[in-house]
Amino acid sequence: MIVFETLRWKNFLSTGDQWTEINLDESQSTLIVGQNGSGKSTMLDALCFGLFNKPFRKITRGQLVNSINEKGTKVEVTFSIGKDEYRVFRGIKPNVFELYRNNKLVDQDAAANDTQKYLEGSVLKLNFKSFTQVVILGSSTFVPFMQLGASHRREVIEDLLDIKIFSKMNLLLRDRVKETLSARKECDHMLTVAEQKVSAQTKLLKQLKEVNDNRQKEIQDKIDANWVEMGDQEGELKVKKRDLDSLYKQVVDTGEQRSKLDDLKLDQGSLNSELRTAKKEIKFLSTHDNCPTCTQVIKKTFKDKKIKSLEETGESIAKNLNNLKADINILLNEIEAADDISMRCHDMRTDISAIEREIIRLQKENLRREKEIDKLQTVTPNIDKEQSALVELQMSLEETMKSCSHVNKKLDEFQVISQLLKDSGIKSQIIKKYVPIFNKLINKYLNSMDFFVNFTLDEEFNEKLMSRFRDDFSYASFSEGEKQKIDLSLLFTWREVARMKNSVATNLLILDEVFDSSLDASATNELLQILKSLGQTTNLFVISHKGDVLLDKFLRTLKFEKVNDFSKMSEDS
Numbered sequence: 001m002i003v004f005e006t007l008r009w010k011n012f013l014s015t016g017d018q019w020t021e022i023n024l025d026e027s028q029s030t031l032i033v034g035q036n037g038s039g040k041s042t043m044l045d046a047l048c049f050g051l052f053n054k055p056f057r058k059i060t061r062g063q064l065v066n067s068i069n070e071k072g073t074k075v076e077v078t079f080s081i082g083k084d085e086y087r088v089f090r091g092i093k094p095n096v097f098e099l100y101r102n103n104k105l106v107d108q109d110a111a112a113n114d115t116q117k118y119l120e121g122s123v124l125k126l127n128f129k130s131f132t133q134v135v136i137l138g139s140s141t142f143v144p145f146m147q148l149g150a151s152h153r154r155e156v157i158e159d160l161l162d163i164k165i166f167s168k169m170n171l172l173l174r175d176r177v178k179e180t181l182s183a184r185k186e187c188d189h190m191l192t193v194a195e196q197k198v199s200a201q202t203k204l205l206k207q208l209k210e211v212n213d214n215r216q217k218e219i220q221d222k223i224d225a226n227w228v229e230m231g232d233q234e235g236e237l238k239v240k241k242r243d244l245d246s247l248y249k250q251v252v253d254t255g256e257q258r259s260k261l262d263d264l265k266l267d268q269g270s271l272n273s274e275l276r277t278a279k280k281e282i283k284f285l286s287t288h289d290n291c292p293t294c295t296q297v298i299k300k301t302f303k304d305k306k307i308k309s310l311e312e313t314g315e316s317i318a319k320n321l322n323n324l325k326a327d328i329n330i331l332l333n334e335i336e337a338a339d340d341i342s343m344r345c346h347d348m349r350t351d352i353s354a355i356e357r358e359i360i361r362l363q364k365e366n367l368r369r370e371k372e373i374d375k376l377q378t379v380t381p382n383i384d385k386e387q388s389a390l391v392e393l394q395m396s397l398e399e400t401m402k403s404c405s406h407v408n409k410k411l412d413e414f415q416v417i418s419q420l421l422k423d424s425g426i427k428s429q430i431i432k433k434y435v436p437i438f439n440k441l442i443n444k445y446l447n448s449m450d451f452f453v454n455f456t457l458d459e460e461f462n463e464k465l466m467s468r469f470r471d472d473f474s475y476a477s478f479s480e481g482e483k484q485k486i487d488l489s490l491l492f493t494w495r496e497v498a499r500m501k502n503s504v505a506t507n508l509l510i511l512d513e514v515f516d517s518s519l520d521a522s523a524t525n526e527l528l529q530i531l532k533s534l535g536q537t538t539n540l541f542v543i544s545h546k547g548d549v550l551l552d553k554f555l556r557t558l559k560f561e562k563v564n565d566f567s568k569m570s571e572d573s
Contacts, residue, residue: 002081002506009046009075011066014039016566024508027556029531029540033547034560039567040543041512042560044136048086050077050088052128053097053116056136065092068565086123099123121168122321130159134498136510137491144487145494146463146475153461161434161496163427170418177414180407187404201390208383216376219369226362226369233362237355244348247341254338261331264324264562271321278314282307432459434497441496445489449526451482455489484514488527495534509534510541515550528553 010022014037022043034040045055045064055064069294073092080086085204087100099106107115120127126134131143133156145156158167273429285303290296291354309387420426439456446455453473454466465473475486498505531540557572 001537002079002508004077004079004506004508006076006078007043007047007050009042009050009073011069011072012046012049012064012075013042013066014562014565014567015042016066017069017072018565020569022558022569024541025539027554028536028538029554030542030556030558031547031550031554032543032558032560033540033545033551036545037561038560038562039569040558040560042567043541044510044512044543046075047077048128048131050075050090051124051131052120053090054128056132061092081123088119118440126159127155130156133491134160134494135194135508136512137514144483145490146483146486150461156286156433156494157461158427160494161430163430166425166427170422173414173418174468177411177418180411180414184404184407184411185405187400190400191397191404194393194400198390198393198397201386201393205383205386205390208386212380212383216373218374222367223366223373226366230359230362233355233359237352237359240348240355242351244345244352245350247345250341251345252338252341257331257334257338261328261335264328264331268321268324268328271317271324274315275314275321278310278317282310282314283309312378381458409478428459435459437497437500438493441493442489445492445530446485448530449485450486450522451489455486488514488530492530507537507539508541509538510543512543513542513545515542517544536561 004024006021007024008019009015010019011017012020020042032040032043041057045057045059048054048056049064054061065071071093074096075090077088078086083100083133087098087103089098089100090096097115099119106118125129129148129152137144145153148156274284285298285307289298289303291298422428435457442455446453452467456464458464463475465475467473475483478486494503495509531542534540540554542550542554547557547559559570559572560567561570562568
């Protein structure tokens with residue numbers, strides 16, 4: 001509960017450079033009287049200015065400064081909430097705004113706007129509109145609850161029920177949602193990047209494995225081709241060895257034939273020599289008639305006989321030569337045939353050696369390629385490196401997904417909380433619970449003032465009024481006196497609800513010229529009875545022109561009057 005203790009001001013409106021001070025908690029009932037323009041309503045403006053930096057009435061801030069002194073406007077309000085004592089000091093020319101808690105200045109470094117928000121939101125838990133609905137009624141410039149718009153009506157009720165915190169929570173939630181949406185956007189980006197990295201790494205690893213597999217297949221294909229070729233070579237080798245064995249069987253020793261051939265060639269040479277000698281002699285005899293040595297004439301008979309003998313000898317030698325040539329040819333053929341077989345054997349051995357070398361080469365090549373395959377299968381540094389990189393990227397992706405999942409979960413939770421914090425959520429349920437109480441109290445106070453109508457507010461704070469003779473009234477359809485009764489009933493209802501909630505309950509109640517307006521004598525007495533029933537925790541202030549009528553109804557009277565153009569306050573005993 002807020003217990004207002006003192007209010008003082010100077011150089012404020014018509015008040016001069018002397019402090020005017022009112023003890024707000026001294027008396028249960030205080031009547032404030034004075035002539036028009038004497039300054040009796042100044043406390044309303046001073047109180048609202050001190051607490052909310054704006055006067056109660058429609059006066060500009062500059063108009064609050066005393067027009068004679070023109071500076072040094074000061075207002076001070078003290079109050080307590082529980083064990084904490086508060087003091088608000090505000091001034092104009094110079095501008096001053098200080099908030100003290102237990103004689104300690106609150107947050108000297110904070111901006112004035114922030115301090116004001118702290119004062120309204122965390123200390124008073126009331127804004128200007130709500131304060132005036134609970135504490136003050138009357139004045140021509142005051143806007144009663146029933147004349148407020150729907151949003152302002154809700155604002156007052158939320159303050160009374162101490163559920164405005166849900167609106168603040170909703171604002172904070174919006175900031176959290178905004179931050180979380182930004183985080184989710186960042187998460188989505190990070191997730192996309194992480195997925196792209198995993199995809200790229202997976203593709204790279206696949207490509208490396210495909211290259212490795214293709215290389216292995218390529219090598220294996222060569223190995224298989226080599227095995228096929230080795231099979232063909234071994235088949236050919238087998239055939240050549242078989243052929244070589246056959247040739248080996250045909251190989252003969254030509255040494256004897258070569259020896260005979262040599263002898264025959266020697267014989268051939270001797271026969272040729274003899275044949276040449278015979279032919280030479282025949283030619284000589286045929287061409288010479290004298291002996292070259294002794295120069296004697298060679299007889300023709302001798303010549304003929306000799307030539308005939310030589311011719312016969314030559315024929316015999318030629319015949320022998322032919323026979324010898326035939327023998328030589330036979331031997332040559334035999335030797336040539338044997339040499340051909342030997343050459344074929346040599347060529348075949350060469351081929352066999354070449355085939356065996358090729359088979360060995362292919363075997364060595366396959367062994368090397370098989371080792372290469374083993375290495376490709378077991379020793380894969382690039383693949384292993386990229387596989388490790390992929391595992392790390394997958395782990396990073398999982399962490400990112402986990403983080404993003406947490407963010408999404410938080411957003412889902414915020415969505416649920418948002419639904420609860422909306423006007424249609426928790427607040428609606430609380431208001432729904434209290435609306436029947438509102439209506440019961442309003443009608444109780446209306447009945448106590450002999451105003452018998454059935455007044456109800458719905459959950460949107462729209463009114464409905466009914467009587468025995470008319471249905472479907474509206475607030476605007478009543479007279480000013482009837483409207484004032486409704487306004488008073490609402491004021492007392494809000495104070496009672498505030499007391500029940502103990503959130504914005506206060507000791508202070510100010511009625512400004514309520515008794516001076518449209519209330520008749522009967523309604524005045526009824527209102528006084530209601531005011532008496534408020535209890536000892538209420539400090540009532542009534543501002544009125546009807547001092548003569550109301551004087552004996554109050555425990556204390558404060559009188560305002562103009563002295564030398566300055567307002568002065570005095571207390572009547």
